[in-house]
Amino acid sequence: MADTEVDTADVVVVGMGPGGEALAGSLAEAGLDVVGVEAALVGGECPYWGCIPTKMMVRAADALAETRRVPELAGGAEAFPDFAPVARRIREEATTDWDDTIAVDRFVGQGGRFVRGTGRLQGADTVRVREDGGGERLIRARTGVVVAAGTVPFAPPIPGLDRVPYWTNRDAVRAEKAPGSLAVIGGGPIGLEFAQAFARFGTRVTVLEALDRLLGSEEPESGELVADVLGREGLDVRTGVRITGVAHGPDGFAVETGGGRVEAERLLVATGRRPDLEGLGLASIGLDTSGRAVPVDERMRVAPGVWALGDIVGRGEFTHVSVYQARIAAQDILTGGGGPVADYRALPRVTFTDPEVGAVGLTEERAREQGIGVRTGTARIPSTARGWIHRAGNDGFIKLVEDRDEGVLVGATSAGPNGGEVLGALSVAVHARTPVEVLRSMIYAYPTFHRGIEDALNDLVSGDSEG
Numbered sequence: 081m082a083d084t085e086v087d088t089a090d091v092v093v094v095g096m097g098p099g100g101e102a103l104a105g106s107l108a109e110a111g112l113d114v115v116g117v118e119a120a121l122v123g124g125e126c127p128y129w130g131c132i133p134t135k136m137m138v139r140a141a142d143a144l145a146e147t148r149r150v151p152e153l154a155g156g157a158e159a160f161p162d163f164a165p166v167a168r169r170i171r172e173e174a175t176t177d178w179d180d181t182i183a184v185d186r187f188v189g190q191g192g193r194f195v196r197g198t199g200r201l202q203g204a205d206t207v208r209v210r211e212d213g214g215g216e217r218l219i220r221a222r223t224g225v226v227v228a229a230g231t232v233p234f235a236p237p238i239p240g241l242d243r244v245p246y247w248t249n250r251d252a253v254r255a256e257k258a259p260g261s262l263a264v265i266g267g268g269p270i271g272l273e274f275a276q277a278f279a280r281f282g283t284r285v286t287v288l289e290a291l292d293r294l295l296g297s298e299e300p301e302s303g304e305l306v307a308d309v310l311g312r313e314g315l316d317v318r319t320g321v322r323i324t325g326v327a328h329g330p331d332g333f334a335v336e337t338g339g340g341r342v343e344a345e346r347l348l349v350a351t352g353r354r355p356d357l358e359g360l361g362l363a364s365i366g367l368d369t370s371g372r373a374v375p376v377d378e379r380m381r382v383a384p385g386v387w388a389l390g391d392i393v394g395r396g397e398f399t400h401v402s403v404y405q406a407r408i409a410a411q412d413i414l415t416g417g418g419g420p421v422a423d424y425r426a427l428p429r430v431t432f433t434d435p436e437v438g439a440v441g442l443t444e445e446r447a448r449e450q451g452i453g454v455r456t457g458t459a460r461i462p463s464t465a466r467g468w469i470h471r472a473g474n475d476g477f478i479k480l481v482e483d484r485d486e487g488v489l490v491g492a493t494s495a496g497p498n499g500g501e502v503l504g505a506l507s508v509a510v511h512a513r514t515p516v517e518v519l520r521s522m523i524y525a526y527p528t529f530h531r532g533i534e535d536a537l538n539d540l541v542s543g544d545s546e547g
């Protein structure tokens with residue numbers, strides 16, 4: 081094509097979310113000629129529409145919840161919820177009004193070259209970029225192409241859904257005020273974090289989950305705990321729901337379920353995410369683009385000269401996974417195959433509801449499916465010294481999953497106040513395969529939440545919960 085600019089680089093990175101940005105920056109700093117291609121904002125979903133703005137909402141909502149706990153502990157206090165400071169923080173502090181100039185400048189400062197546009201593979205060593213300005217550029221990669229293009233919200237095939245103006249996380253993050261009422265389809269991390277945060281600002285929230293429990297990939301106890309707490313906070317949480325239709329009119333949304341109709345001013349769809357493998361041209365390197373993820377080996381390689389990382393490879397849709405994989409891929413690229421391999425045994429995740437649900441490694445069910453001889457131990461937070469002291473808002477538990485033949489933890493959950501922080505110690509134990517006997521010989525500071533780990537270890541070795 082006559083007006084197509086042809087360019088060459090060592091590495092072309094398609095998608096500059098947390099993973100792509102980390103990889104492209106480190107390769108550029110190492111002296112490679114790197115072109116980073118980004119269709120939207122450098123930084124990706126996490127800083128602009130995901131982790132950071134939602135955690136600002138959660139922080140504010142938690143402050144309101146703590147105020148409501150004052151009467152039980154310290155007299156009286158009254159909160160006057162106002163979403164405006166949250167919306168302002170998200171706009172001004174988190175996203176600079178959804179402007180990525182700082183991130184682009186940082187990458188260019190590291191020595192990278194940046195192209196704003198949509199990239200598509202044309203074979204293993206070439207990326208065709210449709211630039212925002214209207215031009216087109218063909219970039220040939222001497223060393224390789226890295227696909228780090230993330231995922232987009234998935235809308236389930238519910239009759240009527242494609243004709244109504246429902247919210248995804250992108251709209252919910254840009255809310256200027258808490259809606260009067262909100263129906264949330266999906267009881268995973270996205271749905272639950274938004275549901276609780278808006279409810280604490282006064283929104284009447286209904287959560288509709290198809291499975292028989294919330295947080296379906298975690299321990300069943302986690303979903304039960306969150307459903308119980310949300311219910312007590314006044315949310316209407318329905319599991320095992322089959323949604324048969326959605327409509328929108330002047331009065332808002334109507335969601336039809338087997339158990340009746342749910343009406344709400346806003347509808348948030350949070351039913352998982354999918355990559356666009358077809359749009360990325362991955363068929364040109366022989367991949368089946370109907371799949372739900374890009375298959376990679378343990379060094380993030382897809383094919384000779386092609387790597388993929390982050391949400392698009394489906395090994396955990398978390399920023400820390402994306403950045404971890406960027407480190408693995410960067411070392412593979414820089415050493416020509418001599419770097420470490422990815423190890424997901426101690427993959428941590430935290431759902432930032434209150435109580436926070438932290439988990440690492442395998443759930444009990446997954447461990448049993450893998451043929452591991454499992455022993456579990458549990459401590460209830462309200463029964464621990466610190467939980468009892470804490471009182472209002474002390475719901476939670478610590479559950480350990482031990483490989484009883486090896487005498488090491490292969491998974492753990494810490495749900496409760498600061499559950500994500502307590503997870504730190506458990507992550508080290510699973511990652512380092514610290515023997516349970518060594519964990520039992522440690523001194524746990526009194527009275528901390530993490531001392532609940534010792535209670536759970538005692539339950540583990542008591543033998544009562546063997547299975």
Ligand SMILES: Cc1cc2nc3c(=O)[nH]c(=O)nc-3n(C[C@H](O)[C@H](O)[C@H](O)COP(=O)(O)OP(=O)(O)OC[C@H]3O[C@@H](n4cnc5c(N)ncnc54)[C@H](O)[C@@H]3O)c2cc1C
Nearest residue numbers: 095097098099119124125130131199230390391397398399
């Ligand atoms: C509401 C919400 C809350 C979350 N909270 C957390 C949390 O608390 N903790 C956590 O660890 N994770 C959280 N996540 C998940 C986290 O945001 C993702 O795991 C992370 O952003 C994935 O990084 P990535 O680099 O793989 O992809 P992304 O962040 O999705 O970035 C991919 C980039 O590629 C670009 N792109 C796509 N196609 C093309 C193309 N053809 N050409 C050029 N560019 C392209 C996109 O525009 C995007 O910028 C949350 C997600 C959401 C939605």
Ligand SMILES: NC(=O)c1ccc[n+]([C@@H]2O[C@H](COP(=O)([O-])OP(=O)(O)OC[C@H]3O[C@@H](n4cnc5c(N)ncnc54)[C@H](O)[C@@H]3O)[C@@H](O)[C@H]2O)c1
Nearest residue numbers: 236266267268269270271288289290350351352397430431
């Ligand atoms: N704190 C965090 O780290 C954090 C926060 C938000 C998102 N994330 C990441 O983003 C990813 C996507 O989050 P998510 O919550 O959208 O996805 P998810 O897959 O975890 O949960 C989606 C839920 O929607 C339900 N669902 C699907 N179709 C339905 C239907 N027709 N009716 C009712 N329910 C239906 C599913 O059963 C599931 O429970 C997560 O996997 C997570 O890794 C992480």
